[in-house]
Amino acid sequence: MSHLFNHNGAPNTGYSQPPSIETATKPSIPKGLVRRQRARWPRLSEPEMVRHYTWLSKRNFGIDTGFYPLGSCTMKHNPRVNEVIAQLPGIADIHPHQPEHHLQGLLSIYYEMQHMLEVCAGMDQVTLQPVAGAQGEFTAVRCIQEYFRLKGDTKRTKVIVPDSAHGTNPASAAMAGFEIVEIPSRVDGRIDLDALRAVADETTAAMMITNPNTLGLFEADISEASKIVHDAGGQMYYDGANFNAILGITSPGLMGFDAVHFNLHKTFSQPHGGGGPGSGPIGVKAHLAEFLPGPLADRRTPTAGEQSTAVDEFWYHWREPVHSIGKVQQWHGNAGAVIRCWAYYRRYGSGLTTMSEHAVLNANYLRYAIHKAAREEGVDHLFVDGAETDVAKHEFTLSMQPAKEQFGISAMDVAKGLLDRGYMAPTVYFPLVVPECMMIEPTETESKDTLDTFAQHFAEVLKVDAETLHAAPTTTPVRRVDEVYAARNLCLRHPFDE
Amino acid sequence: MSHLFNHNGAPNTGYSQPPSIETATKPSIPKGLVRRQRARWPRLSEPEMVRHYTWLSKRNFGIDTGFYPLGSCTMKHNPRVNEVIAQLPGIADIHPHQPEHHLQGLLSIYYEMQHMLEVCAGMDQVTLQPVAGAQGEFTAVRCIQEYFRLKGDTKRTKVIVPDSAHGTNPASAAMAGFEIVEIPSRVDGRIDLDALRAVADETTAAMMITNPNTLGLFEADISEASKIVHDAGGQMYYDGANFNAILGITSPGLMGFDAVHFNLHKTFSQPHGGGGPGSGPIGVKAHLAEFLPGPLADRRTPTAGEQSTAVDEFWYHWREPVHSIGKVQQWHGNAGAVIRCWAYYRRYGSGLTTMSEHAVLNANYLRYAIHKAAREEGVDHLFVDGAETDVAKHEFTLSMQPAKEQFGISAMDVAKGLLDRGYMAPTVYFPLVVPECMMIEPTETESKDTLDTFAQHFAEVLKVDAETLHAAPTTTPVRRVDEVYAARNLCLRHPFDE
Amino acid sequence: MVDQLPNLGREDEMLKAMGLQDMEDLFSDIPDEVRFKGPLPLRPPQSEEEILSDARRILGANISMGSRTSFLGAGLYRNYIPASVFQLVTRGEFLTAYTPYQPEVSQGMLQAMWEFQSLISELVGLPIANLSLYDGSTAAAEALTCAVRVHSRKASQPNTVYVSSLTSPDKMSVMENYCQGAEITIKTLKHNADGTLNLDSLKTAAGSCGVYLEQPNPLGVLDEGLTKTKEIIGEHTALIVGVQPVSLGMVEAPGHYGADIVVGEGQPLGSPVTAGGPLYGIFACSKPYLRLMPGRIVGRSVDVDGKEAYCLTLSTREQHIRRHRATSNICTNETLIALMGAMHMALLGPDGLHDLAYRNAAACQKAKEVLVETPGVRIVHDAPHFNEFAIEIEGSAEACLAYLDDNGIIGGFDLGRWYPSITNQILITTTDQTTQQDIEALSAQLSMWTSHQGVSA
Amino acid sequence: MVDQLPNLGREDEMLKAMGLQDMEDLFSDIPDEVRFKGPLPLRPPQSEEEILSDARRILGANISMGSRTSFLGAGLYRNYIPASVFQLVTRGEFLTAYTPYQPEVSQGMLQAMWEFQSLISELVGLPIANLSLYDGSTAAAEALTCAVRVHSRKASQPNTVYVSSLTSPDKMSVMENYCQGAEITIKTLKHNADGTLNLDSLKTAAGSCGVYLEQPNPLGVLDEGLTKTKEIIGEHTALIVGVQPVSLGMVEAPGHYGADIVVGEGQPLGSPVTAGGPLYGIFACSKPYLRLMPGRIVGRSVDVDGKEAYCLTLSTREQHIRRHRATSNICTNETLIALMGAMHMALLGPDGLHDLAYRNAAACQKAKEVLVETPGVRIVHDAPHFNEFAIEIEGSAEACLAYLDDNGIIGGFDLGRWYPSITNQILITTTDQTTQQDIEALSAQLSMWTSHQGVSA
Numbered sequence A, B: 001m002s003h004l005f006n007h008n009g010a011p012n013t014g015y016s017q018p019p020s021i022e023t024a025t026k027p028s029i030p031k032g033l034v035r036r037q038r039a040r041w042p043r044l045s046e047p048e049m050v051r052h053y054t055w056l057s058k059r060n061f062g063i064d065t066g067f068y069p070l071g072s073c074t075m076k077h078n079p080r081v082n083e084v085i086a087q088l089p090g091i092a093d094i095h096p097h098q099p100e101h102h103l104q105g106l107l108s109i110y111y112e113m114q115h116m117l118e119v120c121a122g123m124d125q126v127t128l129q130p131v132a133g134a135q136g137e138f139t140a141v142r143c144i145q146e147y148f149r150l151k152g153d154t155k156r157t158k159v160i161v162p163d164s165a166h167g168t169n170p171a172s173a174a175m176a177g178f179e180i181v182e183i184p185s186r187v188d189g190r191i192d193l194d195a196l197r198a199v200a201d202e203t204t205a206a207m208m209i210t211n212p213n214t215l216g217l218f219e220a221d222i223s224e225a226s227k228i229v230h231d232a233g234g235q236m237y238y239d240g241a242n243f244n245a246i247l248g249i250t251s252p253g254l255m256g257f258d259a260v261h262f263n264l265h266k267t268f269s270q271p272h273g274g275g276g277p278g279s280g281p282i283g284v285k286a287h288l289a290e291f292l293p294g295p296l297a298d299r300r301t302p303t304a305g306e307q308s309t310a311v312d313e314f315w316y317h318w319r320e321p322v323h324s325i326g327k328v329q330q331w332h333g334n335a336g337a338v339i340r341c342w343a344y345y346r347r348y349g350s351g352l353t354t355m356s357e358h359a360v361l362n363a364n365y366l367r368y369a370i371h372k373a374a375r376e377e378g379v380d381h382l383f384v385d386g387a388e389t390d391v392a393k394h395e396f397t398l399s400m401q402p403a404k405e406q407f408g409i410s411a412m413d414v415a416k417g418l419l420d421r422g423y424m425a426p427t428v429y430f431p432l433v434v435p436e437c438m439m440i441e442p443t444e445t446e447s448k449d450t451l452d453t454f455a456q457h458f459a460e461v462l463k464v465d466a467e468t469l470h471a472a473p474t475t476t477p478v479r480r481v482d483e484v485y486a487a488r489n490l491c492l493r494h495p496f497d498e
Numbered sequence C, D: 001m002v003d004q005l006p007n008l009g010r011e012d013e014m015l016k017a018m019g020l021q022d023m024e025d026l027f028s029d030i031p032d033e034v035r036f037k038g039p040l041p042l043r044p045p046q047s048e049e050e051i052l053s054d055a056r057r058i059l060g061a062n063i064s065m066g067s068r069t070s071f072l073g074a075g076l077y078r079n080y081i082p083a084s085v086f087q088l089v090t091r092g093e094f095l096t097a098y099t100p101y102q103p104e105v106s107q108g109m110l111q112a113m114w115e116f117q118s119l120i121s122e123l124v125g126l127p128i129a130n131l132s133l134y135d136g137s138t139a140a141a142e143a144l145t146c147a148v149r150v151h152s153r154k155a156s157q158p159n160t161v162y163v164s165s166l167t168s169p170d171k172m173s174v175m176e177n178y179c180q181g182a183e184i185t186i187k188t189l190k191h192n193a194d195g196t197l198n199l200d201s202l203k204t205a206a207g208s209c210g211v212y213l214e215q216p217n218p219l220g221v222l223d224e225g226l227t228k229t230k231e232i233i234g235e236h237t238a239l240i241v242g243v244q245p246v247s248l249g250m251v252e253a254p255g256h257y258g259a260d261i262v263v264g265e266g267q268p269l270g271s272p273v274t275a276g277g278p279l280y281g282i283f284a285c286s287k288p289y290l291r292l293m294p295g296r297i298v299g300r301s302v303d304v305d306g307k308e309a310y311c312l313t314l315s316t317r318e319q320h321i322r323r324h325r326a327t328s329n330i331c332t333n334e335t336l337i338a339l340m341g342a343m344h345m346a347l348l349g350p351d352g353l354h355d356l357a358y359r360n361a362a363a364c365q366k367a368k369e370v371l372v373e374t375p376g377v378r379i380v381h382d383a384p385h386f387n388e389f390a391i392e393i394e395g396s397a398e399a400c401l402a403y404l405d406d407n408g409i410i411g412g413f414d415l416g417r418w419y420p421s422i423t424n425q426i427l428i429t430t431t432d433q434t435t436q437q438d439i440e441a442l443s444a445q446l447s448m449w450t451s452h453q454g455v456s457a
């Protein structure tokens, strides 16, 4: 074990600095504000620091380490050149308050990304400001809220959310002040139109839904759902976390949605970084466009003086929507993430369709391969599909309920068994509508060989006896971690000498 | 296991290229020269390639992984900013054949490095051309050879080398065409002046020696040795692999040497990269200077036209030594390594003395700590100092001979036991003059805590029974590798379908 | 794109295995009326080389601060990030991991984040810190809603918070968006002519749920009066202090003068400015706020063998468990940027942080010393400053900044963009990267500007 | 420097433990007469920020090829290295490792090098490859001494090797230095007017120990005649072919037309030009040369559990075992650069290599098509070329290159620096990075040059 706070050898600092500017009088801190005791931070030399974080990294699993079939998270390969691009001084060392003629490059990329997302989603205006999917949801429902307020339609205080929705959907709508109306899914995981009809009324501000849904199924009734909500006067909100399945195949616009968020860190491969940063742009139809947070990137034919710094034939500038809800992040969103995603977009361009096709191909193939391997190994009675379907989209669910009932093997046990075989585990226990759920999303960047091998290993894990599986994982840096202990004996920071 | 050659899924390439330039007629390869079958290389997509090499890296041990007390190798921390500097286009993207006014930056850094090494070594002229220590040796003995040839002193066909010398010393001298005269060390590992006197004569071209020697001991008789060789008309060559011990404390020049090589990748922290690249500049006294390989960096007051691209008040230019032996590498040596070492030098400047002091402090402290821990654990009877001495320099040797005799525990066993405790093993079985030798060099970048812990673990390894140690390592990616099998069943490349 | 898709060309093989004919079969479940017709109307795919060369060209059209002399800050601070930080944070195991939901294979990030919490906790003087919010603005906004959750029931001014009137309108706007759903009223606090908080104004905040103040304040003023605020507002009103974390190398930790919640923009520790994102929001608090605070937290625990191990904890506050009753909707946060912060902090250590703060302070002091002597320039607040200070110049700030820009200087921030009634004030920001020459160049150009104003006047 | 020395300030504690008084005691064994007096007369230490800023300033005074239009090659080729190569090769486990003497903890580098051997072996068409020599020139030189070691005993021209007279003098100089110790005579082989090898001249080499030829040759000519050389020189004379490895994406592997040893400058695969180093030397050979070849080799083996494992093998050829009877003195080699090569090759795959070769060839073809039409420019060799070709211009090559330089073009290599009798020829190099605009700019400037010559003539 290497503990940061155990390093207290280096007497000075791990990062020597140049001397400060010489001043006539010493810079002064008001007496009552002088820090009395320096922070009890550890003291590491550069060599110790490098070794500590190298060691930590080796105790962490990323896509680079192995297959990462985490459902709903779209753990695709992160192309390496994107990291090079994001560190160019033309992005890393620019300030959002610089004048427009200093930021023509940034503005043009923002414009291009807004446009591309508008095209892919069938929306009229995109803003790149929200920095994560959840913030995108919040931003969009705020826009919907202000839209109704401006119309004087003050009764619309409710947002409808299927029970299979991601937790951020209800949380975001609630944060904006909406009441949440949860509707149950059908047994096959799909939207229950009757349930929807029963709740959609003049109090409905919006329905939030993702399609393909969290079971990886395409909601064929989506147009009908849109109609129901629209007929009730509400807005349709599309949770874009599953956008990887449909680029160039269908779009929220075609399905009748009014607003959508994108998880660029999923679909467009901003690396997840162990939890962030992300980027959660939203796109809306024209009637909502002037409510978006500003500024938006726009362009026009340049005037004479402007041509010199333009990147192409246009002059780029910021624009403030007329009824803007204001800001959800202080600056222009996660520009560094947007740049990476721009680089990613450029790699596919119109070929984004092929990308989605391969995401769906891989998911269906893996589903097939798992069932096949399980049959061959005689363990196909231990799980069932999370929902019956001919084809899945970019992900699919399995229910370990039979294993649980017959042998006490839970989805979590299987997950831990997979860790022992060198994989990241699929998402477990989500969506809640599938008992003992495992949600598997391979993404398009995994090879057939990887999928075949994983399927085989999946079946092999199921052949392991319950007792052994309860004890898994055994080959990981630590074994099963006691989360209850953590919550009961809160230790949230280094205890120093307390 | 991930095997590069097992990847054959990706049908095309892991690196898509832009279209080629359009030509009027197709570029043509003469019919008889057209490649008939494409190389049977594997086919990986970028995601697969990234994962493969990430996986490999995790099966490798570097300084960043842990303590690396490999004697004679000076495995110090490699400061990270040096890698940033070496990738600047002003070094990565310049061509050695560009005209001087394109290379003022490179030339000025070469000049500065030549000068710094001259100062540290007490030599009159340095060339940065040799790309490794061994090549430096070869270059220097070639200069000595030509020096004598030009003097008409054709009888000097022998080079004297102590039996404790590194293998490159005799190999390099032999490559240049010299006959090797090996002289034995004294029982305490130091140079045997009588043996030297016995062989130094009018056939002696040079003596090659390192100081501190390969046992980590300073050769107090060095001035006398120099005198003996010089009196016989020979030249004194200093193997600079152990230079880390003496910067600012003494110098080859002060000890009477005529020529010296530097292992910049040791003393000046060019990362070793798993075996290279290195940089092996040599420095010589004035009488050998005009024999050096060219070009050398030089400078003068600039003329009017030149000032515009100069980096400081000087104009930098290449200079060809009059009696140059010619080239040992086609260009200007490992410029990329020289730049990193320049960045390293700049960090210490005149404080290089402190660096060496700490290298020696750490070596002596570790020697002390190991003995102390061994006493406390009751295992101090299992080894003895490789040579008796009050103080060591930057490294020291231990002989495991007692352990071998009493319990059959060899130096190799101890080395493998240390691998199991998360360390790189010290150098073993070198120098040959110490039976069951372990040669330990901690370098100045290890903390006291690391040294204390290592000493404790060293003692603990010695408490392990012989059988267990013979079976070590057990926690490493593979266990003891069968080197005899490898030599008997040569498999030097992927067998394809043969 | 070929290089990213390992199964390109193997489609048929895979489809056949599944008993399907062609790719179309995979999309048979999508009704025709919602299908895209024809290919996506987007540009053709590019190769890595083409993308990189376009990126260099397009981003090259931006003017980086480092290519000019820059005095622009106003919430983001140009600093030097040690090389090792970039090289370590881009290790694939960190870069390409998801949120550590499987702790057994995520100990690295979990421990690093627990250490981050420890570093922040100690930096700001409060026992609890989460592992990042989106940025300084959302951290401030979430602090307000958190304060209301904790205090509203007992407050004499329920659902009411007070915020310094100097707060930048952009941050204010974020706060308003976050607060309106909970029907929180945001009132403002006045300031004195010297830039310090008006403590009489503060008295009106007693009995409210929380007070948000910044130290240094948005105009760079270090306000000693803040040490008295907690006393004035009382136990049942949260004192929320927004900090520039580097300043805490010299300036007292707010937790030591009564702050209940400390938030801040983490950027100056570990991250470049990057056009304003990704950044990371610091959020730390005292025990009473723990169970109602936003964001993810790592706890130290044990594994089944009793070995030390880390995992996410207190998740029942979070959206994936509590859904619409969660304390925040945050899911993806800014872990990797926080990790860069942790690495920077680890390298600095206590003394390095002090040195860094001192360099920032010295640059600010020097700039004041030089500008106070510059004709036509007045330093607005006679107060101690950190990083930045407001100056008043002849003529309009906008025109002056344009003039400086023409002369290669990014001259600072036009305070008219925050405070519309002000037309002739500029916020001058210095950091550890500001040199004496920079300051002298600014002074020279400002006196040129003044002399031009004289001519035209 | 403080940040690099963890025990700065702990000296006393450590000395005391050892029973010593001060640092001086550690150096009591060094006689006073050889001690340095006073501090090292060098500049004071710098911090990372200062070093980086000096490096940017000083290296910024170099003119990088990418900042101009460049046609300079002559042995080193500007190419694009995929971003993943840099990011992976700088992982600390690769970057900071030593030679893999402890195989159990060095499997990563050992396997990577075994794979490198396999990639090179397959590329050049020979069964054995080592894991790098210093560069192309030393690889060629060591091939000559190796050929002599293998063949000298049976050779009718013992201790004699033949080398193409076109070989660059710098490489030739390296060969001479390496050969003179073994008293090897190097003779040269003539070329025809079209740049191809004179096969009559080659006949003189029969019975010698080895013949060194390049494909493409130093003037870029692809010489079909080389496929007949082995037949001419016979079994007991080593055919050594030097290659530009990228060309082998289209050009036949020399191992397939009789080469016994293939060497080459590995740089174009995986490494930037870097002012000429570090590079890596390719060395591959057929079985008879194995035990007398230079350099390190990895073999596939097993561990005690029978698990696949890799280790260095055949070390008895090497200096650390055989000392002065070693086949070479090489110890530190160019592993990391070879690793970059392996990564680049792995990414390319068979088709990618072909595409890369094609891009190089197409650029060369285009340059010829354009320059053949450029007034005053003559293409010297009417032959197929790869990467580069010689042109003849009006006036002196030196003056012409200076003229081009004034106009922002690094115009190629003055062949007078290799062949002093030639004054008006330039070697024009194109690579995958050469664009049509580059070629057009060169052509335009060359015709300008020609017209100036007309005026002054």
Ligand SMILES: Cc1ncc(COP(=O)(O)O)c(C=O)c1O
Pocket (backbone or CB within 6 Å): A072, A073, A132, A133, A134, A135, A166, A168, A169, A210, A214, A239, A241, A242, A263, A278, A279, A280, C330, C331, C332
């Ligand atoms: C279906 C779904 N919706 C929304 C989100 C929230 O997005 P973010 O994590 O970017 O805030 C996620 C992320 O996991 C998700 O899977």
Ligand SMILES: Cc1ncc(COP(=O)(O)O)c(C=O)c1O
Pocket (backbone or CB within 6 Å): B072, B073, B132, B133, B134, B135, B166, B168, B169, B210, B214, B239, B241, B242, B263, B278, B279, B280, D330, D331, D332
């Ligand atoms: C004492 C000694 N001399 C010479 C050398 C050879 O140097 P290089 O490996 O740089 O060729 C070494 C390297 O290990 C060494 O330790």
